[in-house]
Amino acid sequence: MAWLREAFLPIIGIVYSILYIALTVGLPAESTIFPRTILTVLCILAVLIVLAEYRKRGGEAAKAAPPSQAPLVYGLAVVFVIGFWLFGFMAAAPVFLAAAMLLLGQPVVRALAVAVLLPAGIYLLFTWTFGVSL
Amino acid sequence: MIEILSNVDFTTFLVTVAGIFVGMFFGALPGFGGSSAMALVLPIAISMSPLNAMVFLIGIFGGTHYGGGIPAVLVGVPGDAGAAATVIDGFKMTRKGRASEALAMVAMGSAIAGIVSVICFHFLAPVLAKAALSFGPPELFVLVIFGLSIVGSIDLERMLKSLFAGALGLGIAAVGVDPYWAEPRLVFGSPHLYEGFPFIPALLGLFCIAQMLSLMAEKDLVQTEEVAAPTFRRTVVGMFETFRYWKALLIGTISGTFIGALPGAGASIASFVSYTIAKSVSSKPEEFGKGSPEGLVAPESANNAVVGGALIPTFALGIPGSGAAAVLMGVMMYMGLRPGPRLFVEQLPLIQTLVTYLLLGNIVMIVFGAIAAGTFYRITRIPIPVLVPCVIAAASVGAYAYRGEAFDLGVMMGFGLLGFLLQRWQYPLSAVVLGLVLGPMAEQYFVQSLAMSGWNFMVFFDRPITIVLWLLIAGSVLSSVVLYRRNRSERLGAGAGAGS
Numbered sequence: 001m002a003w004l005r006e007a008f009l010p011i012i013g014i015v016y017s018i019l020y021i022a023l024t025v026g027l028p029a030e031s032t033i034f035p036r037t038i039l040t041v042l043c044i045l046a047v048l049i050v051l052a053e054y055r056k057r058g059g060e061a062a063k064a065a066p067p068s069q070a071p072l073v074y075g076l077a078v079v080f081v082i083g084f085w086l087f088g089f090m091a092a093a094p095v096f097l098a099a100a101m102l103l104l105g106q107p108v109v110r111a112l113a114v115a116v117l118l119p120a121g122i123y124l125l126f127t128w129t130f131g132v133s134l
Numbered sequence: 135m136i137e138i139l140s141n142v143d144f145t146t147f148l149v150t151v152a153g154i155f156v157g158m159f160f161g162a163l164p165g166f167g168g169s170s171a172m173a174l175v176l177p178i179a180i181s182m183s184p185l186n187a188m189v190f191l192i193g194i195f196g197g198t199h200y201g202g203g204i205p206a207v208l209v210g211v212p213g214d215a216g217a218a219a220t221v222i223d224g225f226k227m228t229r230k231g232r233a234s235e236a237l238a239m240v241a242m243g244s245a246i247a248g249i250v251s252v253i254c255f256h257f258l259a260p261v262l263a264k265a266a267l268s269f270g271p272p273e274l275f276v277l278v279i280f281g282l283s284i285v286g287s288i289d290l291e292r293m294l295k296s297l298f299a300g301a302l303g304l305g306i307a308a309v310g311v312d313p314y315w316a317e318p319r320l321v322f323g324s325p326h327l328y329e330g331f332p333f334i335p336a337l338l339g340l341f342c343i344a345q346m347l348s349l350m351a352e353k354d355l356v357q358t359e360e361v362a363a364p365t366f367r368r369t370v371v372g373m374f375e376t377f378r379y380w381k382a383l384l385i386g387t388i389s390g391t392f393i394g395a396l397p398g399a400g401a402s403i404a405s406f407v408s409y410t411i412a413k414s415v416s417s418k419p420e421e422f423g424k425g426s427p428e429g430l431v432a433p434e435s436a437n438n439a440v441v442g443g444a445l446i447p448t449f450a451l452g453i454p455g456s457g458a459a460a461v462l463m464g465v466m467m468y469m470g471l472r473p474g475p476r477l478f479v480e481q482l483p484l485i486q487t488l489v490t491y492l493l494l495g496n497i498v499m500i501v502f503g504a505i506a507a508g509t510f511y512r513i514t515r516i517p518i519p520v521l522v523p524c525v526i527a528a529a530s531v532g533a534y535a536y537r538g539e540a541f542d543l544g545v546m547m548g549f550g551l552l553g554f555l556l557q558r559w560q561y562p563l564s565a566v567v568l569g570l571v572l573g574p575m576a577e578q579y580f581v582q583s584l585a586m587s588g589w590n591f592m593v594f595f596d597r598p599i600t601i602v603l604w605l606l607i608a609g610s611v612l613s614s615v616v617l618y619r620r621n622r623s624e625r626l627g628a629g630a631g632a633g634s
Contacts, residue, residue, distance in 0.1 A: 081540075089530075093530075
């Protein structure tokens with residue numbers, strides 16, 4: 001159902017609100033009055049969006065999403081930040097850049113050149129100019 | 135004048151030039167707006183002095199608005215939403231073989247409008263700030279609500295989604311210790327979350343990672359035929375020609391500055407409104423939509439005048455008028471500067487110096503326009519499979535460099551996924567950012583007001599200034615609706631005209 005897909009984020013909003021309110025039970029009123037008010041409004045808006053989507057696309061079947069490489073890129077990026085954390089930027093970035101560009105169909109020479117030059121440039125900029133250790 | 139110029143520091147001037155250059159670069163990339171560009175350079179900005187950081191970020195803010203006009207003129211694809219009106223007559227001028235003149239008018243119109251809007255900021259912001267100095271917590275809370283009222287007008291076609299996104303931003307900002315008793319909320323025992331989600335990694339995720347993931351659905355940034363490269367001589371001649379269309383320049387500058395200062399009404403509305411007015415007062419309205427220089431100068435000057443206009447409420451009241459202004463305000467707060475009325479009491483010399491550099495920056499824009507505009511459009515040819523991994527790698531360094539915590543990389547990726555989903559289902563990201571920036575302030579003033587009034591909610595409604603502010607909120611929302619409707623009807627009219 002198309003409307004169910006549109007309801008995904010509103011449902012996430014409602015779950016977040018319930019979790020927040022449940023985990024802040026017992027705190028003083030001053031600590032919770034503002035977020036609880038906002039999250040109540042968030043839940044109301046979420047319900048209104050779901051109802052509006054249902055009215056608009058009630059019986060409509062969900063269309064298959066056009067093919068996108070976004071999940072592949074996001075997966076690679078997650079692996080990259082884990083590698084960044086474990087092995088450092090200079091080890092993880094060239095591997096990520098080369099792998100991403102090759103998987104996305106770029107020529108080998110271009111992929112390797114960017115994979116070497118960009119991390120080197122960033123490394124020099126941050127370590128020499130700004131004194132940030134990568 | 136000589137005294138002002140003698141105080142100019144060469145390093146800060148170079149930072150101004152760098153900001154405009156970076157802004158033009160990203161502005162010329164379709165889909166890469168001012169907020170994304172500013173988010174990407176945040177780690178560099180926060181390593182600078184407050185003055186340099188502000189000059190750098192405002193330079194990028196202005197540079198992206200100007201840069202967005204370059205692909206609009208040369209290939210018919212606006213670099214950002216504010217340049218959509220530029221396409222109508224700018225691209226027609228290119229098709230007539232007048233690309234050099236069109237680019238020159240974009241540069242000169244942007245620079246003149248930028249200079250005038252910065253002068254307006256210089257004179258109007260202190261007056262507004264002085265009036266706001268007497269505000270107490272209830273007035274400040276309603277003022278923040280004024281800022282949040284932008285959220286509903288960001289995308290009037292999807293108002294429910296805009297409001298949901300704004301409330302989500304406020305809800306996310308409520309993670310961390312509360313401002314009254316310092317009780318931790320939803321931190322799961324993690325000390326990293328005691329001050330809430332780190333702002334810079336969250337911004338990088340929302341604007342950079344999400345934008346890159348969304349770009350993966352596109353094949354190329356632009357698909358169009360090659361155009362003849364602009365020449366230096368014709369560009370310089372075109373710059374002088376801009377002054378022949380002084381009426382369009384004046385209309386764009388005034389409407390852009392005024393609309394930019396209105397919360398929520400951004401560059402896209404300003405450029406279409408100025409296009410409409412310029413057409414209605416023109417002696418040759420029939421040429422609009424067919425390559426009229428007036429039809430190019432008016433929206434492009436409005437597009438850039440918005441920058442100075444948006445700075446007025448951001449600096450004087452602490453209300454960011456747009457997503458990019460919210461990023462700027464977040465950085466100022468991170469650096470210990472509190473935008474709002476007291477800023478003009480505590481940091482007046484800093485603001486005055488800032489104005490000097492912003493004026494110089496606009497002059498630099500004219501020089502860039504003359505010598506480099508034609509080159510910038512070539513960056514639209516960068517293949518997406520190269521651009522996306524490079525931006526992700528650079529953004530990761532930005533998130534990590536912020537405080538050297540691997541936790542921040544996770545925050546960036548988490549917010550990146552959230553931003554991607556929000557964009558996919560057409561929720562405005564800038565509403566989330568406004569909620570994130572204004573949430574802690576709203577909560578602080580809200581609780582302070584209630585505590586000082588003995589939990590009497592009428593404290594927000596029974597003071598003269600709060601009543602005036604509520605009326606202004608109503609007026610702002612209504613004017614946004616009216617401007618939106620006018621903008622939509624003009625866009626439809628202009629589209630029909632361009633198509634004929």
